[in-house]
Amino acid sequence: MWLQSIVGISVVFLALIALSFFIYLFGKVMVNGSTRKKTSDDALKEIKNIEVSADTDDAELIAVITAAIQASLKKAGITPECKIVVKSFKRIESDSPVWNTTGRKEVLN
Amino acid sequence: MDFINAIGKLLNESGFMTMTWQQLLMILISCFLLYLGIVRKYEPLLLIPIAFGMLLTNLPGAQMYHAELWVDPENPAFKPDYQLILQKGGILDLFYIGIKTSVFPPLIFMGVGAMNDFGPLIANPKTFLLGAAAQFGIFFTFIGAQLLGFSALEAGAIGIIGGADGPTAIFTATKLAPHLLGAIAVAAYSYMALVPVIQPPIMKLLTTKKERETVMNQLRPVSKKEKIIFPIAVTILVCLLIPAAAPLVGMLMLGNLARESGVIDRLSKTMQNELINIVTILLGIGVGATATAQNFLAVETLLIIALGLVAFAVGTAFGVLFGKFLYWITKGKVNPLIGSAGVSAVPMAARVSQKVGQEANPSNYLLMHAMGPNVAGVIGSAVAAGIMISLLI
Numbered sequence: 001m002w003l004q005s006i007v008g009i010s011v012v013f014l015a016l017i018a019l020s021f022f023i024y025l026f027g028k029v030m031v032n033g034s035t036r037k038k039t040s041d042d043a044l045k046e047i048k049n050i051e052v053s054a055d056t057d058d059a060e061l062i063a064v065i066t067a068a069i070q071a072s073l074k075k076a077g078i079t080p081e082c083k084i085v086v087k088s089f090k091r092i093e094s095d096s097p098v099w100n101t102t103g104r105k106e107v108l109n
Numbered sequence: 110m111d112f113i114n115a116i117g118k119l120l121n122e123s124g125f126m127t128m129t130w131q132q133l134l135m136i137l138i139s140c141f142l143l144y145l146g147i148v149r150k151y152e153p154l155l156l157i158p159i160a161f162g163m164l165l166t167n168l169p170g171a172q173m174y175h176a177e178l179w180v181d182p183e184n185p186a187f188k189p190d191y192q193l194i195l196q197k198g199g200i201l202d203l204f205y206i207g208i209k210t211s212v213f214p215p216l217i218f219m220g221v222g223a224m225n226d227f228g229p230l231i232a233n234p235k236t237f238l239l240g241a242a243a244q245f246g247i248f249f250t251f252i253g254a255q256l257l258g259f260s261a262l263e264a265g266a267i268g269i270i271g272g273a274d275g276p277t278a279i280f281t282a283t284k285l286a287p288h289l290l291g292a293i294a295v296a297a298y299s300y301m302a303l304v305p306v307i308q309p310p311i312m313k314l315l316t317t318k319k320e321r322e323t324v325m326n327q328l329r330p331v332s333k334k335e336k337i338i339f340p341i342a343v344t345i346l347v348c349l350l351i352p353a354a355a356p357l358v359g360m361l362m363l364g365n366l367a368r369e370s371g372v373i374d375r376l377s378k379t380m381q382n383e384l385i386n387i388v389t390i391l392l393g394i395g396v397g398a399t400a401t402a403q404n405f406l407a408v409e410t411l412l413i414i415a416l417g418l419v420a421f422a423v424g425t426a427f428g429v430l431f432g433k434f435l436y437w438i439t440k441g442k443v444n445p446l447i448g449s450a451g452v453s454a455v456p457m458a459a460r461v462s463q464k465v466g467q468e469a470n471p472s473n474y475l476l477m478h479a480m481g482p483n484v485a486g487v488i489g490s491a492v493a494a495g496i497m498i499s500l501l502i
Binding site for chain 1: 230231232234235237238240241242244245247248249251252255261329331332334335338339342343346347350351374485488489492493496497500501
């Protein structure tokens with residue numbers, strides 16, 4: 001009875017420690033992999049792409065877009081010394097199938 | 110004269126004439142459980158079908174469930190004869206086939222897997238240990254029940270109540286001690302409903318105010334790839350290590366994979382809605398049906414209910430104590446309150462951690478942190494059940 005209990009709880013711990021260790025290692029690999037991809041250069045390139053061309057007077061939307069870019073820059077670890085101005089924006093048509101978009105919207109709601 | 114005879118015969122055959130006082134008492138108990146479910150909202154989704162199954166099985170003459178087809182109190186090695194059950198069984202016997210053959214609990218687990226996000230656990234794998242620590246209650250009660258005179262098999266089934274996981278308790282009880290199934294299921298679901306009452310005093314008793322106020326760092330975002338690989342990896346690791354846990358853990362992870370893969374939304378939605386609902390109905394009624402007067406009205410039932418509470422309280426206490434240990438080794442980065450969520454009872458136990466944490470520090474949000482040990486608790490109790498089954502059979 002005592003032996004069974006000790007064996008029991010030890011195996012539970014062993015199993016979950018093994019899982020925990022595996023997930024920890026796996027997480028390490030994944031996090032390193034994903035941070036390497038996103039360097040600040042890429043982030044800057046993205047901003048330049050957004051900054052392109054033409055004219056608009058939708059001030060509110062510009063404010064929102066500017067804030068979003070600022071926020072994502074901050075997240076990427078870039079301090080706001082690079083000041084950005086959104087001069088224009090262009091809507092890019094989504095190329096994902098309508099079913100995927102609907103599914104995504106359902107998840108978001 | 111014939112007319113009077115006919116009336117007399119009908120009267121004699123009616124339930125009113127054949128009812129024993131035990132059956133009447135069971136009907137009153139089932140009405141009380143229905144009251145708890147409907148008015149007090151104690152886990153109504155399960156308690157109402159269970160209580161109604163109890164009601165039906167104790168109506169004399171209705172012949173919906175035949176205990177003698179399933180267990181023989183004299184002969185523990187009795188094997189049910191399914192041919193006979195299909196021929197003679199009532200509708201509740203047929204529902205019970207799904208439980209006895211261990212089909213329903215894994216299907217419920219599939220739905221649970223499809224409903225839960227394992228992200229918080231992946232982001233903070235340390236919390237796996239809290240899910241393991243909370244299983245202490247199971248083994249503590251296993252010893253306690255044997256000291257009180259239960260057989261090892263019965264003690265194993267009773268201990269699993271401490272895992273605070275209904276399907277796991279039912280799965281284990283049908284394998285180890287089917288004659289106690291009714292009492293164990295009622296105890297397990299009642300305590301799950303009472304989580305917000307039972308846990309906070311234990312949590313407050315074992316922690317200091319400073320510990321309860323601990324704010325935890327925000328969890329790192331978890332990528333989709335990790336969420337997809339997680340269920341596959343857990344299935345392989347756990348099922349190889351403890352094959353007896355495979356039906357529960359395998360189905361849990363299949364449900365989760367359906368959710369996270371994102372390509373079988375239809376299946377995932379069915380698992381977390383229609384399928385789990387249908388199975389819950391059949392499981393509840395079938396479990397209730399086993400609570401016949403002769404099974405349920407015994408001193409053992411009261412003992413099981415008391416031991417269930419012990420199992421639950423000890424599980425919570427060890428979860429919190431292990432949380433304190435993590436608090437100590439991480440130098441105050443882990444709030445010990447999330448340890449109590451290591452008993453499964455998803456997501457109620459995590460909400461309790463959140464609530465108690467906010468009482469100490471109103472700006473503290475522990476919910477997502479507590480979800481980690483909470484879902485680890487589901488895996489942990491399934492693993493513990495698997496170990497119990499393989500140790501005892």
